[in-house]
Amino acid sequence: MAKLPQTNAQVLLKSRPQGIPQAEHFEIVQTPMPVLESGQFLVRNEFLSVEPAMRGWVNAAANYSDPVPVGGVMRSFAAGVVVASRHHGYSEGDRVMGMLGWQAYAVSDGSTIRRKVLEDDLPLSLSLGVLGINGVTAYFALTEVGEPRPGDTVVVSTAAGSVGSAAGQIARLAGCRTVAITGGPEKMRMCLEDFGYDAAVDYKSAGFVDALVQACPRGVDVYYDNTSGAISDAVVRHINKGARIVICGTASVSNWEPWPAGPRVERHLLNKAARMQGFLVWDYEHRYEEAVSKLAGWVRNGSLQYREEILEGMAAAPDAIAGLYRGENFGKRVIRLQPQD
Amino acid sequence: MAKLPQTNAQVLLKSRPQGIPQAEHFEIVQTPMPVLESGQFLVRNEFLSVEPAMRGWVNAAANYSDPVPVGGVMRSFAAGVVVASRHHGYSEGDRVMGMLGWQAYAVSDGSTIRRKVLEDDLPLSLSLGVLGINGVTAYFALTEVGEPRPGDTVVVSTAAGSVGSAAGQIARLAGCRTVAITGGPEKMRMCLEDFGYDAAVDYKSAGFVDALVQACPRGVDVYYDNTSGAISDAVVRHINKGARIVICGTASVSNWEPWPAGPRVERHLLNKAARMQGFLVWDYEHRYEEAVSKLAGWVRNGSLQYREEILEGMAAAPDAIAGLYRGENFGKRVIRLQPQD
Incomplete structure (x- = not known):
């Protein structure tokens, strides 16, 4: 000792x-x-x-x-x-x-x-x-709640973050088109060059919504949401039939008590037969090693940055x-x- | 001819x-x-x-x-x-x-x-x-999206309506505690006496929220929502961990263009790892006979009024x-x- x-x-x-x-x-x-x-x-x-x-x-x-x-x-x-x-x-x-x-x-x-x-x-x-809570969160939230299918368009907010960047790359490995939402030129560069997103849009730019729509020509099948707020409102308006919205974080809203107001999503979720679902990684504690094993394999072969x-x-x-x-x-x-x- | x-x-x-x-x-x-x-x-x-x-x-x-x-x-x-x-x-x-x-x-x-x-x-x-779109909607929306488990508390809005009354009864047949939200004494009576709900609350009464909470002493596991609006906001605040909110209708909101404002649900869905999901019966067209067969059996043996x-x-x-x-x-x-x- x-x-x-x-x-x-x-x-x-x-x-x-x-x-x-x-x-x-x-x-x-x-x-x-x-x-x-x-x-x-x-x-x-x-x-x-x-x-x-x-x-x-x-x-x-x-x-x-x-x-x-x-x-x-x-x-x-x-x-x-x-x-x-x-x-x-x-x-x-x-x-x-x-x-x-x-x-x-x-x-x-x-x-x-x-x-x-x-x-x-x-x-x-x-x-x-990437082999801890962040990576495990991204892995289960995306695969179990987001249920990405090859060819789907997957949009990720806080896309350059430690959870978002893993989620985007796991979606790409699942055969999806991946679209990053992030802020500022350096994070835009990281998303495209380091994390391999197919497109990136800057939520701080005036043309954010137009750029988002352009980046998703076939609509949005999975939205991996780390922000809530106005960024999410824009994405949610462009979901496809049967879309899955994964609520993983709410970083853009500073106070939830009392609950802030926002556009009601019920009718839209109904018309799209879409779902919005919260994810807590603790619910997957018993499957932690399964995720780490997958993630470590991708880190070793260079497919997960x-x-x-x-x-x-x-x-x-x-x-x-x-x-x-x-x-x-x-x-x-x-x-x-x-x-x- | x-x-x-x-x-x-x-x-x-x-x-x-x-x-x-x-x-x-x-x-x-x-x-x-x-x-x-x-x-x-x-x-x-x-x-x-x-x-x-x-x-x-x-x-x-x-x-x-x-x-x-x-x-x-x-x-x-x-x-x-x-x-x-x-x-x-x-x-x-x-x-x-x-x-x-x-x-x-x-x-x-x-x-x-x-x-x-x-x-x-x-x-x-x-x-x-009851053997048509209403019953088939109630059947699949409740069972496939709501996923009721024995002992769950299932709350239904427009509980005396043709969809709601079927949903409530199917939930009871699944072993759930069923709570009706409806309006006025005659519909309250129908819910309790005709449709067999365990409890009924009148959304038109001043004590609606208190009555709802009292009717759900173990919280809400499934909310079968036909109304949206203030009624739903009250229910959503009392969901349990892992709850399922089935969006089947939005009868209490008269206009969705532009989207009306309401309390943001993202943080709550996250904290509860809960989901809110829209249901369109057309997605289950290929399984229509399966539902009618179940429903007709219950009608014949008197367990579905x-x-x-x-x-x-x-x-x-x-x-x-x-x-x-x-x-x-x-x-x-x-x-x-x-x-x-």
């Missing part, structure tokens, strides 16, 4: 934000290194995840999980290596990914572990991105979620812990 | 309505009795159907069928008996149901016939109601659609043609 430091660096939720959590809502503290009890093991985190959903985890409104308590370690996925174990199922050197929190060391009894990371030939950080943005050191954590909402990131955002963290 | 009259009574669309078609938009005319060509047969209609969807059939906006032309026979389902045939597949005496129009006699080459009515032990009018409202004579036709929208009917509205029609 490696020699452990005396203290553990942790990012705590200092106060509860209204809306997007900012740097000021967090504080980094040093706490005593935990002592393992029987049935526990200690993980040295190498990468901490940063994702939009974490905004919901710190807000008071009941969402699909209880909010992080003020004063508690910020909830997050993280990936690391087991450095000490009193658990028969985990050994020193095991690579694991799970809900380990924004901290350097995490004690687990196994219940917070999502999986052992077995892809030793691939970077550990991928278990937080990904992009990571690696922030260095725990000091980057407090502002990292706010940065996502400022749209400053390109690719899956992770924090790589440093020896001194 | 029975002796045929010289003329055929027909209801023509006289002018195109904006909104709900009124009596003044139709006229009854006598036209020469058609002469059969080879491959054709003549149906003497006994019952003409009256249904809310006919409003859409006469309006100019492209819906899911072309509008009835001004001066054309009003499109409708009808049921009758073959009285002359030059078609090898149809013989005198065959009972048929199809898109035969609001007229006493209809020529067909078979393409307008939906089915031969083989349930000789049951009234022919049922082929326009229905209610008809029979208007006498073609003179009742012009005002019959408007009457539906005035809410004056109880049960599936049909027009029984008289000998002089």
Whole structure:
């Protein structure tokens, strides 16, 4: 067993934000290194995840999980290596990914572990991105809810994001025409060159709707929606008979309490015999390895591209979620812990 | 072959309505009795159907069928008996149901016939109601889109209507708790006593939402929606995880052009991993007999109740659609043609 430091660096939720959590809502503290009890093991985190959903985890409104308590370690996925174990199922050197929190060391009894990371030939950080919740979400949401068929037109919003870029590429691998909705010239370029979309449209441009219609000459069969709001309203108007709208995220709407108003979709869904369906990746937890296996195969043979943005050191954590909402990131955002963290 | 009259009574669309078609938009005319060509047969209609969807059939906006032309026979389902045939597949005496129009006699080459009515032990009018599009719609929309499971709570709007009452009863037969949304004391009574709902709530009462919540102590698993609008908004707020919202009609919203505003459902569908899906019975045309066979069995053994409202004579036709929208009917509205029609 490696020699452990005396203290553990942790990012705590200092106060509860209204809306997007900012740097000021967090504080980094040093706490005593935990002592393992029987049935526990200690993980040295190498990468901490940063994702939009974490905004919901710190807000008071009941969402699909209880909010992080003020004063508690910020909830997050993280990936690391087991450095000490009193658990028969985990050994020193095991690579694991799970809900380990924004901290350097995490004690687990196994219940917070999502999986052992077995892809030793691939970077550990991928278990937080394209081989993690992002990729697994894209895989099941697209294939199980979107049900793409060869020749379908599949439109993806936040198409350059870590979920969207995977969804678009999986749709292309399924034989679909893929259309990206993204913002700004650099993300347009990424969508077309890095992620292989057949077309890309810029929601920030004045001619967005015309460009969208032009990019979908045969209408829209699957809409993989990460945004909601005006972007989605435009796509929904152009769905085909029998279309599937996958609600995977609502990034463009900042507040859902009270529910904002928008155009009613009922008549349109009826006339098109179309469906709109929400997707929660937790419902597919029992099939996680099935998705990772597919995704890892595509990563290895080069047919699934990904992009990571690696922030260095725990000091980057407090502002990292706010940065996502400022749209400053390109690719899956992770924090790589440093020896001194 | 029975002796045929010289003329055929027909209801023509006289002018195109904006909104709900009124009596003044139709006229009854006598036209020469058609002469059969080879491959054709003549149906003497006994019952003409009256249904809310006919409003859409006469309006100019492209819906899911072309509008009835001004001066054309009003499109409708009808049921009758073959009285002359030059078609090898149809013989005198065959009972048929199809898109035969609001007229006493209809020529067909078979393409307008939906089915031969083989349930000789049951009234022919049922082929326009509980054993017709209404029943078949309720059957497939509930079972294929709603996917009811034993113990589920199923809420039905326009629960006393010809589609809703069938949907509610089929849900009860599937082992569900069924909750009716309807308007006024007589329809409340029908829902509880005639159609066997476990609970009924009156959307016209001030305490509607509270009553709805009380009637669904375990939340809502399936919402069979015939109304849209404020009624549906109340139900949607109380759906359970994994709920299915079947969009079968939008009777409470009078105008969809432009799309009216309502509360955005995306976040809620996401949080609940729920779906909202439109249903068009035409998509199940190839499985029509499967549904009729089930429904007829339930009618025969008394487990599926229905209610008809029979208007006498073609003179009742012009005002019959408007009457539906005035809410004056109880049960599936049909027009029984008289000998002089």
